[in-house]
Amino acid sequence: MVITLMENKESNYSIKDVIKKKIKEKIKQELLDEICEELKLEEEELTEEISSMLTKKTSSKPIIKLSKIPTAQIEEKTNVEIQVEKEIQKEVYISVKSILKIASHALKYANSKIPRENWVEVIGLLAGKLNKNDILLIEDAYPMGHGTAVYAEIKDYKNYVRAFKDIKRQRLFICGWYHSHPSYGLFMSNEDMGTQTRYQKLWDKAVALVIDPYLIDGTSTGFEIYSANLKSKTWFPLVYGIKGSLDVRMLPEIMKFIHPIIEGKPVYLEYDED
Ligand SMILES: [Zn+2]
Structure with missing residues (x-):
């Protein structure tokens, strides 16, 4: 009798256990399903966010379709990522310091305080190095001189040696040279x-940087970096990136602020320095 009772008790327990186990499993499965769904949504959101960020960055380039990327089709997603990567691959980098030097040099001889007919071109050298991937980094610019309205050249050999x-x-x-085209756009002339x-x-x-300070209007850096095909005697712009951070929208304001320096004056004076 005692044994039977115990047996009954045991079998009762085991039924309870089975039910408990089943409920536990069901809850577990439901939770897992929910987590899974949550993760899928998150991934979709992230993918969209990332691709919209990349599209913004490359807004001047062909626009990448902002379609929802199905998370299940990983292969397709990878393709899109590779495409985006290719879109923003740079052929040359230029430092903020070089950009500011070149822009201020160009503006020194072509700005609103000088009558337009007196604007002249400026010329200088570009100094750089190759990174480990053999990509050129333009690190610095060396202003060399200024010339006529349409043509500038490095005249003094002694200065060239000094630089x-x-x-x-x-x-x-x-690693190349730069010159300005004050108000007549970006291209490479025969000279x-x-x-x-x-x-x-x-x-x-070696590269040729051409800057038109007139184009520095808050939407553009105002320059292109060119390379030439010596056989076909043609030129083409390189895809460049900026080393360091520079918001082109700030460029006109920065140039305006540093203008006194260009003219050899202090940016500001304290009252008792007057
Ligand atoms: Zn030119």
């Missing part, structure tokens, strides 16, 4: 192609 030594001291090398050919014969990756 060469300064650049070498910085552990950089001359520019002649100069660029000489630079590319010295080093085949």
Whole structure:
């Protein structure tokens, strides 16, 4: 009798256990399903966010379709990611310091305080180095001179040697040249192609930066970096990235602020320095 009771008790317990186990399993499954669903949603949101961020970055490039990326189709997602990566791959980088130097040099001889007919081109050297992926980083710019309204050249050989030594001291090398086209846009003229050919014969990756300070209006950096095909005698712009952070919307304000420096004056004075 006692045994039977015990047996009954045991079997009662085991039925309870089975039910408990089943309920537990059901809850577990439901929870898992919920978590799974949550994760899927999150991933979808993130993917969308990332691709919209990347699209914003490359807004000047062909727009990438902002369609919902199905999380199940991982293969497709990877393709989109690779496509985005390709879209923003840079061929050359330029430092903020170089941009500010070049822009201020160009503006020194072509700004609103000078009558437009007196605006002239400026010219200078670009100093850079190659990164571990063999991509050129333009680290610094060396203003060399200014010329006529349509043509500037480096006239003084002695100054060229001086700049060469300064650049070498910085552990950089001359990786190209820059000049300005005050108010007449970004392109390479026949004379520019002649100069660029000489630079590319010295080093085949040499670049030509052309800046039109008139284009620095808060929407553009105002310059392009060109390379030439010496055989076909054609030129083409390189996809460049900025090393460091620079918001082009701030560029006009920065240039306006540093304008006194360009003219050799202090940016501001304390009252008793007057
Ligand atoms: Zn030119």
